[in-house]
Amino acid sequence: MSTVAVEAPSLPEVHYLNADYGWRSWLFTTDHKRIAWLYLISITVMFAIGGLSATLIRLNLIEPSGLLFEPATYNKLFTAHGLVMIFFFLTQSIPTVLGNFLIPIMIGARDVAFPKLNLLSWYIYVIGALVFVLSLISGGVDTGWTLYTPLSTTYANTNVLSATMGIFIAGFSSILTGLNFMVTIHKMRAPGMTWFRLPLFIWAMYATSVIFVLAMPVIAITLALIALERVWHVGIFDPGLGGDPILFQHLFWFFGHPEVYILILPSMGVISELVAAGCRKRIFGYSFVAFSSVAIAAISFMVWGHHMFLTGQSVYAGLVFSALSFAVAIPSAVKVFNWTATMHKASVSYDTPMLYAIGFIGLFTIGGLTGLFLASMGADVHLHDTYFVIAHFHYVMVGGAIMGYLGGLHLWWPKMTGKMYPEAWARFACLLIFAGFNLTFGPQFILGYVGMPRRYAVYPAEFQVLNVMSSAGASILALGYLIPLIYFAWSAFRGPIAGPNPWGAKGLEWTIASPPPTHNFEVTPIVTEEAYAYEPEAAHVG
Amino acid sequence: MSAEVHGAILVAEQFDDFEQQKSADAFGMWLFLVTEVLFFGGLFCGYCLYRNVYPEAWAAGSHLLKVQYGAFYTALLICSSLTMALGVRASQLRLKTSLTVYLVLTWIMGAAFVYIKLRYEWYGDYLEGLVPGPHFAPHGENLELINHFHALLPHVSLFFIFYFCMTGLHALHMVVGVGLLTALLILTQQGKTTRGNYNWVEIVGLYWHFVDIVWIFLFPLLYLIGGRYV
Amino acid sequence: MALLFPIQPPEASSISVEWDYYFYLLTAVTVFFSALIFGLVFYFAIKYRRREKDEVPPQNEGNLPLELAWTVIPAGICVVLFVWSSVLFIRTQRPPANATEVFVVAKQWMWKVQHPEGPREINQLHVPVGEPVKLTMTSEDVIHDFGVPAFRVKKDVVPGIYSTEWFTPTKVGEYHLFCDQYCGTGHSHMVGTVVVMSPEDYAHWLASQMNVQPMAERGERLFGQLGCGTCHVQGAKGSGPPLEGLYGTEVKLQNGQTVRADDEYLRNAVLGPQGVAGYPTLMPTFQGQVNEEEVLELIAYIKSLGPPVERKVAQQ
């Protein structure tokens, strides 16, 4: 740790972690900070399951004929990977861990608006996750995460029912979380905390919550229809009985595309905080960055058909979807340019959170721009459902969402635990993840262009070299994810004491002790300045 | 707000005062209703699509339903909405007895809705072979109509999927609503809803009215399609 | 080129060259902006690195002209990309009128191909070079996707509807055919080969096929077996509408709508009859009695009964 304060920082005597002991004090807590920990632990378990299946996928693809598994098993692995990562890890990651921990503190509140509902959301999530994991253990599901009909309703003979049930249940957890956050941000702000004084993380979380509230119910009812169709075969999506399998895709992607923004928007919010703290500078064009979050959330609901250009969808509908998909690229570009401009004439630190932010900006730029290939109807004809798509969305979701999540964890870890992590290891892990990530997913762009379809357990031999490169990268990436797990666990107990504001950053969360007291603020703060009001003469580190 | 009222109302610790709590509760409920709109929305979307693809089958399916039931439910739910709204008013005015009366009335109408729906209408539909799927074989009193639309039967079955899903989901919401009313009645007997903190009655009221609104749309969409003048 | 791995699929169709130009443009845009952002970020990170622990840089609020610039310039680029890609797409969706027709039925996990001249193939498609080919495709079970990377074409094959896809092969050779829409356990085995042959070779190949009965004749036999002729009496008014010269004309339905008698309409009429104006709705559904390939044969037969022009003559 580069910051060694003159007066040795010490932990506060009473804080939320030691205010109460025993398992009851955790499992029945309504403290948003403890609930964040409950989520952190449970989603890390799910991440391990998703990561393990990803590792096995990459191992299998070393050989063109499949190194380890029969296609049936391989199909279950990539389905498990997709469903776990999307519905049980990424959706929850930043909102439920960092969002739960930070939203009340950042707006100067004692807790979220409905703390019991918040705990209930966690229980619902855990029940959903357990149901889902049981369905994996008892044989798994092989429909792909998109659950397309009529494959999922009629032809698959794996555990579609229990898997969709798990996702259905977990969906309500997200709905309630989004509702809770929206009410909190509307009704619980401290005096003086106007909308345009909110940290950009709050804006991003607000936009995300809007999507939770508007999109999650649609996937819930769609999954219910799948279950109904699967049990009774009444024909809702079965063309043989007059149903329309494409209707399922409309309903699915009406949720599915906003879902992608559920994954990336929170990360964009985190990056704004990381860049501001890492540069000690107000975010360039604050209001543009804030409004771009809202614009992305709104437009994201009208672009879903770009997943369906090749289904026989109406060409006219396709044109509208394509145009709007291009339109959604613009607010994303605005964000990237603003972050970059913030670094101009800044004081750029090389602490781990800022390294993640730099990695994010670069990788998200690639991920976003390759999205243009798929928003183009013409180009999509060739690239649709190839590894190009896989590479694109991993650049957004791993290079974007997970980099943001890890960067955020590194920035606020001292606040959550009161302890510092080993800086050298953290920087090393960050570089490893960056390198491993690019080696894993970079070659997949080429694989997609030369035509390798996604979800192939075996593939023509000429694609092998690129697949081996990708698998080699994946092993580096896996190592990169293991290191933080170890040093975070170590630092929670043995790490050096951090002090209330180790980064010399601005924001209400840095004005209170680390770890914070149970009710966050002794007296309700009165906000008199804008977010990121860095003053050139006084940055107090320590 | 007078001091003793402040003392009587229990404000949860994360809120500064009752005003904040009340507006947060109401806003939370409105947001929840938005999620409900989109939850039903998936079904409405499928309904609209198939109705426009198979207009004749949809009208035929609708004609196999009994308008009397639909109209009766609508009237029943509007009555229950009235008593619910009056209940909220009683809670605002801290009138324990009349609040109890209104809640009981609403409860009875809600329970009657669910009972009649399941015991008479759905059971009747079942007897007439209107359950969709492979065993779909309508053989009710309207035989002439059924024979007339014979070629459409697979798609009439599709109509009945939506009929059962939509009214079923609605009935499920009614059951939840009746449960909420039961909880409110218990709280009212303990004197907890007539101290000026009418927010609980109000948010249950919001939910109840929403369920009513869903039915207001289901009635014409399911029972009145294509006119009844054939 | 002794590359370790392929970096480009073969350009073997008329659309592939232009497609690649569009792809290069997109790649150039991506590389340019990625390099710009990476370059700026690294440059700023080094040039403005934190030199003192307590350092706080001068603040600024933002810059409206700059914000507008980086909103408008990407928007302009997007408009160009959108227009070009949409034109490209529309071209892939409209097969030329003179295209050779081939019929594809997908099922878990194979491609069944029928040529109008009669030959059937499984997981193989033989086509002559230089002639536009139009595929009419449907699925017997789940959604599949007929993709040929070398041609830069791909289309979902959806049960219940006919999807079309067309291409003009420009190079003789053998190319990968992939199922690109995940379709269950054997998805990755649902692959095949598209064989593009010179016209002479193609003619030889056609001649060498054992099954030479054309699709229309197979359809005619089926027509007789299923007893369709009882009602659809040839050259006379039966209890069903006559089928001569029906294909491609406008049909007036009982519900007042008018539809064009194309492949899709005929398929629906066989599997789930809709009442045609002027005739009673007597026809039973043939769902479950004929499979998708047989439906295609029946359609080929109906098509062979004459083009729409002749029908008008016949009616008079």
Add this chain to the structure above:
Amino acid sequence: MSEHVHVHPKLFYVKVFLALIVLTTITTAVAYVDLGIFNTVVALVIAVCKASLVVLFFMHLKEQTGMTRVVIIAAALWLSVLIVITLSDRFTRHWFPSNGPWEASAVTAPQSQ
């Protein structure tokens, strides 16, 4: 507290109730009159009127903050986006000409080499 609460007289709710009953009667009666396509239109317009009455007066939307109104409008808007765009796909598919005669000349395929 109670001075902040705007309590309506009972008659206010009864009037709304009567309006709803009247509209229900009308919508049921209209179904027995042949208006062609307008049967559906009338039924939906009446349903929207009834829903608005419930939302505005029983649910006290008129006394809610502007944000609640935004929320309701958003819900209605998003639902209509879902339905309208989904249907627009299905019902504009066949507008597209399946065969382009201009294509035959536009695509001059290079001959085999």
